[in-house]
Amino acid sequence: MKEFEQYRTNSLERIEKIKDPKELEQLKNEVLSRKGRLASFMTLLPGLPPEEKRSLGAALNSFKEEFTEKLNAKAESLNGVSAYKPSSVDITMEGFPFSSGRRHLINVTYDKILGIFRAIGFSIVEGPEVEDDHNNFEGLNFPPDHPARDTQDSFFLDNGLLLRTHTSPVQVRVLESSKPPIAVVSPGKCYRRDPLDASHSFMFNQTEGFLVDENIGVADLKGTIDIFIGEMFGKGIRSRFRPHFFPFTEPSMEVDMECIFCKGKGCGVCKQSGWIEIMGAGIIHPSVLESAGHDYKKYSGFAFGMGVERIAMLKYRVGDMRIFFENDLEFLRQFR
Amino acid sequence: MKYSMNWLKRYIEFDTPHTELFERLSMTGSEVEGFKEKFEDMENVVIGKILKIEAVPDSDKIRYCSVTDGKEEYNVVCGAPNIKEGDVVPFALTGARLPGGMKIKKTKIRGLESQGMMCSKKELGMGADHTGIFILDEKYALGSDFKGYFNDIVFEIEVTPNRPDLLSHYGLAREVGALVRKKPNPVPRDEEIRGKYESPVKVEVRAPEACTRYALLYVKNVQNSPSPPEIREALESMGMTSKDLLVDISNFNLFEGGHPTHFFDADRIAGKIIIRFAAENEKCVTIDKEERTLTVSDLVIADEEKVLAIAGVIGCLGSEVTENTVNIAIESAVFTPSFIRRTKQRLGIDSDAAYRFERGVDPEAPLASLGRIVYLLKQYTKFESLGNIVDTLRSAYSHPGIIVKNETLERILSVKLEPERICEILSYLSFKCEKLINGDFRIGVPSFRAADMKHEYDVIEEVGRIYGYAQVEPKRPYIRSPAGLNPYFSFKEKVRNHFVSRGYLETLNISICDEDAFKAYGYTGDFTKVVNPLNQNLAVLAPSLFPRLIGVLVKNMKYNPSSLKLFEIGNVFGGKSETEVVSLVLYGNYFDENWASRKKTLECDLFTLKGEIAAFFDLTGNTAEFGECSEPFYTAGSACSVLLNGEKIGHFGIIEKSRIGSKRVPRSVAAAEFSLKPLFKCEDDVYTGYSVFQKASRDITMVFPAGVVSGDIMKTLKASAGRDLKSAVLFDIFEIPKGGTALTFRMTFQSSKKTLSDSDIDSAVGAVIKKLKERFNAELR
Ligand SMILES: [Zn+2]
Numbered sequence A: 001m002k003e004f005e006q007y008r009t010n011s012l013e014r015i016e017k018i019k020d021p022k023e024l025e026q027l028k029n030e031v032l033s034r035k036g037r038l039a040s041f042m043t044l045l046p047g048l049p050p051e052e053k054r055s056l057g058a059a060l061n062s063f064k065e066e067f068t069e070k071l072n073a074k075a076e077s078l079n080g081v082s083a084y085k086p087s088s089v090d091i092t093m094e095g096f097p098f099s100s101g102r103r104h105l106i107n108v109t110y111d112k113i114l115g116i117f118r119a120i121g122f123s124i125v126e127g128p129e130v131e132d133d134h135n136n137f138e139g140l141n142f143p144p145d146h147p148a149r150d151t152q153d154s155f156f157l158d159n160g161l162l163l164r165t166h167t168s169p170v171q172v173r174v175l176e177s178s179k180p181p182i183a184v185v186s187p188g189k190c191y192r193r194d195p196l197d198a199s200h201s202f203m204f205n206q207t208e209g210f211l212v213d214e215n216i217g218v219a220d221l222k223g224t225i226d227i228f229i230g231e232m233f234g235k236g237i238r239s240r241f242r243p244h245f246f247p248f249t250e251p252s253m254e255v256d257m258e259c260i261f262c263k264g265k266g267c268g269v270c271k272q273s274g275w276i277e278i279m280g281a282g283i284i285h286p287s288v289l290e291s292a293g294h295d296y297k298k299y300s301g302f303a304f305g306m307g308v309e310r311i312a313m314l315k316y317r318v319g320d321m322r323i324f325f326e327n328d329l330e331f332l333r334q335f336r
Numbered sequence B: 001m002k003y004s005m006n007w008l009k010r011y012i013e014f015d016t017p018h019t020e021l022f023e024r025l026s027m028t029g030s031e032v033e034g035f036k037e038k039f040e041d042m043e044n045v046v047i048g049k050i051l052k053i054e055a056v057p058d059s060d061k062i063r064y065c066s067v068t069d070g071k072e073e074y075n076v077v078c079g080a081p082n083i084k085e086g087d088v089v090p091f092a093l094t095g096a097r098l099p100g101g102m103k104i105k106k107t108k109i110r111g112l113e114s115q116g117m118m119c120s121k122k123e124l125g126m127g128a129d130h131t132g133i134f135i136l137d138e139k140y141a142l143g144s145d146f147k148g149y150f151n152d153i154v155f156e157i158e159v160t161p162n163r164p165d166l167l168s169h170y171g172l173a174r175e176v177g178a179l180v181r182k183k184p185n186p187v188p189r190d191e192e193i194r195g196k197y198e199s200p201v202k203v204e205v206r207a208p209e210a211c212t213r214y215a216l217l218y219v220k221n222v223q224n225s226p227s228p229p230e231i232r233e234a235l236e237s238m239g240m241t242s243k244d245l246l247v248d249i250s251n252f253n254l255f256e257g258g259h260p261t262h263f264f265d266a267d268r269i270a271g272k273i274i275i276r277f278a279a280e281n282e283k284c285v286t287i288d289k290e291e292r293t294l295t296v297s298d299l300v301i302a303d304e305e306k307v308l309a310i311a312g313v314i315g316c317l318g319s320e321v322t323e324n325t326v327n328i329a330i331e332s333a334v335f336t337p338s339f340i341r342r343t344k345q346r347l348g349i350d351s352d353a354a355y356r357f358e359r360g361v362d363p364e365a366p367l368a369s370l371g372r373i374v375y376l377l378k379q380y381t382k383f384e385s386l387g388n389i390v391d392t393l394r395s396a397y398s399h400p401g402i403i404v405k406n407e408t409l410e411r412i413l414s415v416k417l418e419p420e421r422i423c424e425i426l427s428y429l430s431f432k433c434e435k436l437i438n439g440d441f442r443i444g445v446p447s448f449r450a451a452d453m454k455h456e457y458d459v460i461e462e463v464g465r466i467y468g469y470a471q472v473e474p475k476r477p478y479i480r481s482p483a484g485l486n487p488y489f490s491f492k493e494k495v496r497n498h499f500v501s502r503g504y505l506e507t508l509n510i511s512i513c514d515e516d517a518f519k520a521y522g523y524t525g526d527f528t529k530v531v532n533p534l535n536q537n538l539a540v541l542a543p544s545l546f547p548r549l550i551g552v553l554v555k556n557m558k559y560n561p562s563s564l565k566l567f568e569i570g571n572v573f574g575g576k577s578e579t580e581v582v583s584l585v586l587y588g589n590y591f592d593e594n595w596a597s598r599k600k601t602l603e604c605d606l607f608t609l610k611g612e613i614a615a616f617f618d619l620t621g622n623t624a625e626f627g628e629c630s631e632p633f634y635t636a637g638s639a640c641s642v643l644l645n646g647e648k649i650g651h652f653g654i655i656e657k658s659r660i661g662s663k664r665v666p667r668s669v670a671a672a673e674f675s676l677k678p679l680f681k682c683e684d685d686v687y688t689g690y691s692v693f694q695k696a697s698r699d700i701t702m703v704f705p706a707g708v709v710s711g712d713i714m715k716t717l718k719a720s721a722g723r724d725l726k727s728a729v730l731f732d733i734f735e736i737p738k739g740g741t742a743l744t745f746r747m748t749f750q751s752s753k754k755t756l757s758d759s760d761i762d763s764a765v766g767a768v769i770k771k772l773k774e775r776f777n778a779e780l781r
Helices: A002-017 A021-032 A037-047 A050-079 A105-120 A147-152 A169-177 A218-233 A286-291 A308-316 B018-026 B146-150 B169-180 B229-237 B245-257 B337-347 B352-357 B365-380 B406-413 B419-428 B456-467 B487-501 B515-519 B546-559 B606-620 B710-720 B758-776
Strands: A182-191 A203-214 A239-246 A249-258 A275-284 A299-307 B002-004 B031-037 B043-055 B063-068 B073-078 B088-097 B107-109 B112-114 B153-158 B203-205 B211-220 B262-265 B273-277 B283-285 B291-293 B299-302 B307-310 B328-335 B402-404 B432-435 B441-444 B563-574 B577-588 B625-627 B634-644 B647-655 B669-675 B696-704 B725-735 B741-749
Touching: A002 A021, A002 A037, A002 A050, A021 A037, A021 A050, A037 A050, A105 A182, A105 A203, A105 A218, A105 A308, A169 A182, A169 A203, A169 A286, A203 A218, A203 A308, A218 A239, A218 A249, A218 A275, A218 A299, A218 A308, A239 A275, A239 B456, A249 A299, A249 B456, A275 A286, A275 A308, A286 A299, A299 A308, B002 B169, B002 B229, B018 B031, B018 B153, B018 B169, B043 B146, B073 B088, B073 B112, B169 B245, B169 B419, B203 B211, B211 B273, B211 B365, B229 B245, B245 B262, B245 B352, B245 B365, B262 B307, B273 B328, B299 B337, B328 B337, B328 B365, B337 B352, B402 B406, B402 B456, B406 B456, B419 B432, B419 B441, B419 B456, B487 B563, B487 B577, B487 B606, B515 B546, B546 B563, B546 B577, B546 B669, B577 B606, B606 B634, B606 B647, B606 B669, B696 B758, B710 B725, B710 B741, B710 B758, B741 B758
Parallel strands: B203 B273
Antiparallel strands: A182 A203, A203 A299, A239 A249, A249 A275, A275 A299, B002 B153, B031 B153, B043 B063, B043 B088, B063 B073, B107 B112, B211 B328, B262 B328, B273 B299, B283 B291, B299 B307, B402 B441, B432 B441, B563 B577, B577 B669, B625 B634, B634 B647, B647 B669, B696 B741, B725 B741
């Protein structure tokens, strides 16, 4: 033990005196190499009584650390450079592999759409996916046996009900249960009997919106939709309101926005027209208000409905609607 | 519907270029979905004239012709038999392109050089006629472009269901008239048809609710023949093939005026014509040679023996016009749309007639159609005489008119319009517009718009769409109603964000699915079924979500993931119920693998899942209770049901391997699913205060005999530890070789009133030990 103490002091002092890197290397070998002094002290350990064994062992270890540190410091100063210094913790190694999850892109899109309308003052109301004929059709001025139903080919259920073909039944539900002023957006899944292809799916997501109050007209509708387009796709993007037909709005229109891919110049996506259709809209048909018990002479309103997949496809440049429902990991992990 | 520009221009002249016209139609509600030039891919075909024809030695077919385009002469070898010197013909110059992609090159035939080609109709893409060269009228200027005279643009408009009046060329001409501010030319017709005798075919309407008007015209000894070119070409532009004059005239009238008529062979009608509902299971063979089984809601045109036609939908064999037909009876009727629609849908027949009748035809059309047909018969063929028209009309068309309030119009369209402007727009659309003293309007509705014009708003839309919404200044709406927060919707967002931040990927599955996929998981009965599925593999609504999530897992095994956590929020269905659930599927390790997780990656086992669910319940402010679970899709003994206030709201566990139905999933799959609504709490939490005194923990390890479960021990422990027990966890567990299980519980004590002394804690722990000894026969270790 004493012998060791001496050696320890001695060798640490020697480091200080060395002026040549070669000498330093020699010293390093003498102390640390496999046949060096430190190793020879180690060989003594097994023969010692337990008490001494422990104390010498600890001393040897601490010497090794101190010696190595000093040796390295000296080497650095002799070489005049600051060499890479591996500390005892390599902070460059990866951390624990916690992973963040992902919302589905359709819900990411919903958040944006609903966020915009919430900010204007619309409330969110949801409705069931299984509906009756009254809420899905009759209350929305689709007479029975009317060709207008062709555009919304429904799945009928063995319980006598049907899968809603749009989110507009929520309009009927809300109008029948509350009084104007009403401003509601309603998100949800809808179903139509269209085979799956790049732009159709028999299940899709829709967001309905409607506002009923005194003195509501086309100008209010245009103003609201313009805010939406500006927030969703960029300020200053133009819109146009093309006359169309829906049984539950009159006048009815389809809303096009200036093609975001070609800035309206014409490209493959907009079929060279410079415009992209994004939703249906219109002034709520007086029969819809009347059948829900409201005085259409006093109140009027507008309504609009947009396909969430379509908005997502445009916003995030997804070319094929089927991708949303394939749930491939590569797809699911892409969107935050 | 498809329209031909040439056909349209028979009724209205305008020089607006077609692209501009299409744009204006689209912007006023008639969306032009596409168009095609008839000779789009034709190039360098000019008007030529045959100057000389010479015989070719050793050939009786081929002749050598000299053709001029007015400037030069070309030598052309030609095999057609119908040409003679002086004929004007379509001439494809060398380098010309013909429809179908054929290119004309200089060639040598039997050593004779041929510089170009004279064309048959077939070669020009104008029909099937290949028997000879298309001989033209001499009026065409030599050398000018053939396309210039014969081109056409066929375009397609998406006619909305409220505009049946647009389903004809004349109807579109009226609409175009409103855009270019012109009235279309009237269609030439025999305005008053005077028969020579009472109609030999009588009519009886037994179903007046389904047939509001039935007119019949008997034509004696009519000569059927092939149609003239102008009729044939018009029909060909609609994609139809010309049959014979009588059939073609009926079709021509349909595409011209929008009213379907039906021609019967009058000699094959037994007795009178009866318009009635079919008998149940009554049968007939329609002209497409299909046997149809009818039902009591199907309206038929019958004679005293058989069904002649399914009214407004399709004719039947046995009474149709043939080349041997001598006398005809022409039906010109109005049927009630809903009856026609039901029959058409039930039988799955899409005819041009049904398409128009189900949308509603002009109530004035029957006589107009007959007048037009007689005019065309006189022009193109011969007949002996006409019978008196039979017409079952009971009252002439009248419409009460619509009062449009100026206030409503301004409010809805958000614009102030001069009354003159309003009346101008409406009168170009064939409405009568009368200004009233109070500033409002009385609108007279033409018969062909009667079906659609019921309400003030209908008229306002007409004004709006022609005026143009582009001219309405947008206004930011002022929303008076406060935005409701919808706390349940926000709760779902919280749930979604919770799982996302724990590393779960959100999936989106289609709710309509394959029954077998659920049967594999032991679901039986009580499926909500789709009555009219797209196919038999998509015939039920999902009764649960997790099998769909496992499906997603299986599909993604191609990436060989070592860890995967999926979740979805959605509705599940059964009977009439619809329940919103959240579903989780975990596979492999809870964490991904790297150096740091290598020793800590948790296998997603039952207790990982149980902890996950307890944490989620904690987030929602609920305390989960777990019970036995016997769902067939879980491995026995490795599943729990989730209870809330004693009611089962879901379950979780390790999926029984055999249920997954795929060999590609090597490691175990854990799943969970529970209803969301019961977990949603409206009330906000209230601050309860907290203790400032020190906490102290104590561990006790006791050996319990076999068969005692930790849940029971924990309950007893908590009940006996006194009110200062803050929390207790099962800290460790190990088997005792001699028998029994040693459990270590860590208890944490804290008082809200003082710092607990060692003796306070000792006595609480002592009470616990005593109770556990008594209750479970446990021994302190
Ligand atoms: Zn574009």
